[in-house]
Amino acid sequence: MLTINLLREQSSTVIDRLRIKNFDATDIVNHVLDLDRRRRELQVESDAVQAELNNLSKVIGSMMKEGRKEDTEAAKKGISIMKEKQKLLSENFDMVSEELQKELIRLPNLPHPAVAPGKTPEDNVIVRSGGRLPELQPDALPHWDLIKKYDIIDFDLGIKITGAGFPVYKGKGARLQRALINFFLDEGGKAGYREIEPPILVNEDSGFGTGQLPDKEGQMYHVGIDNLYMIPTAEVPITNIYRDVILDAADLPVRNVGYTPCFRREAGSWGAHVRGLNRLHQFDKVEIVQIAHPDTSYESLEEMVKHVESLLVKLELPYRIVRLCGGDMSFTSAMTYDFEVYSAAQQRWLEVSSTSNFEAFQANRLKCRFREKGAKQTTLCHTLNGSALALPRIVAALLENNQTPQGVKMPAVLVPYTGFEMIS
C-alpha cells in the first residue's frame, strides 16, 4: 500500500504514474485526501476531550484522597456527558480510519519511472536473451507426450488421488524434481542467500502483508476450519518473516532463499496453452527474497536478475529477459523482469520466473522498517522477490529441448544431482 505521506505531498505524481499502469486513481486519491483531513480533525478533537477526561480523573483521585466526598460525586456526574461525547468522536475516528485504509489499499504500487507504458505482453521490453535455440527432429514431441513415453509424470494418477492439476512425479521424474530443487537451493546458498524452510500454510495477517488478501482470496486454497491459506508462493511466508520487524541498516540487504510447493486455484484461467506442465494447481518453486535499503534496492534487483539468469545459463536453456510494461505488471510491483525459456516442441516462450522490486509497497503493509545507526527515526525497507526458479516449465523445456532418439539428455550441471545422464 502507498504511504499516506506520498499522497499528501505528491498526489498529482501518484495519479500520473498510475496512468502507466492504466489505472485512473483520481477519484480514490481525492477521496483518500478528504478522509485523511477528516481523520486528523477528529483526532485533534478526540485527543483534546480525552486529555480533559484524563485530567479530571486525576483531580477526582486527589479529591478522594482528601476525603471530599461531595465534590467527588459532583465531578463524576459532570464527566458522563463528556464521556458520551468522547465515545462518539472516537467511534467516528475509527470509522474514518477504517475507510481510509480500505481506500488506500485499492491503489496499486507506482511503477518505476523507467517502466514503459503499455497494455499487453506485446508491449513488454526484451532486455536480452541467451542460449541457443535447439534444432529438433521433425518428429519431436511436446513434453506431455514425452512424460508418457518415459513414464515419469502421471497426470491421470494425480486426478485419481486429488484432481486435475496435481501431477504425480514418478521414478526419474521425481528424481529430476528433487535434483532441480537441490540445485537451485545450492546455487542460492552460493550467492549468499540464507536457506529457509517456511510453513506452507499462512494466516490472514501474512496474506495481507504481501498483498494476497483481501483481493486475491479466490486464487488461494483456504483451509476453512482453521482459517489458514495454502501459499501460492514462498514469497508469502518468507517475506512475512519481516512483518513488524525493525532491522539495522547495516544488516541490509537481507537475502533468503527457500523451496516450497506452491498452490494456486487458477480459477477461470484454464483453456488453451495450459496443457501438461504449463499450468498446475500444485507445483514446486525455489524463491529468493531480499529486504533492501531504499537507496540500493535496484542494485538488489539487478543482482537477483543476474542470479536467475545464471541458473538458466547453467541449465543450458534458451532464455530471454523481458521488462514488463505498465499494463502487464502486478498490482504490488514497481518493476518486474520476467524470464522466459523457449520450449522447442511447443515453439513457445514459457515464463519461468518473475523478479520484482516492490519498493516500500509491501513493507508499508508489513511494517517492515530499518533504522540507520544512531538514528531515532525508522524508514520502510524495500522488498524484492523472484522465482529461482519455478520447476514445471523448466522441466517442460528440458524435456522438449534435450530430446534425442536415445532419450532426454540432462544438462551436465544437473547430473551430480540426478545421478543419471539420460531419461530413457
Add this chain to the structure above:
RNA sequence: GGAGAAAUGGCAGAGUGGUCGAUUGCGGCGGUCUUGAAAACCGUUGUUCGGGCGACUGAACCGGGGGUUCGAAUCCCUCUUUCUCCGCCA
C-alpha cells in the same frame, strides 16, 4: 484431547485499581577517568498517530479483542500463544 500455570519495554524481571510508559538489572548509546582498552562512575535509551515555524505539546500501546470504573498493566469475559502434567502420535 483433558487438567493447571503464565504472557510486561532489545533481554531478564518487579509491579494486583489512582501522577505507571511503567522500579531494577543486563545489553545498547553518550560522557568522565585512561597513552589505549577494561573496570568504575554519571547520563541516556520503545513504538505509533496528531498539533505547532519552533521551543514544545496531546493521544494510544504492559499478547489480541471486548467489558466494569471518574480512573485498568492491575478486576471481569473472550480469543491466541507459551509452559507443566496426563492422553495420543510421525
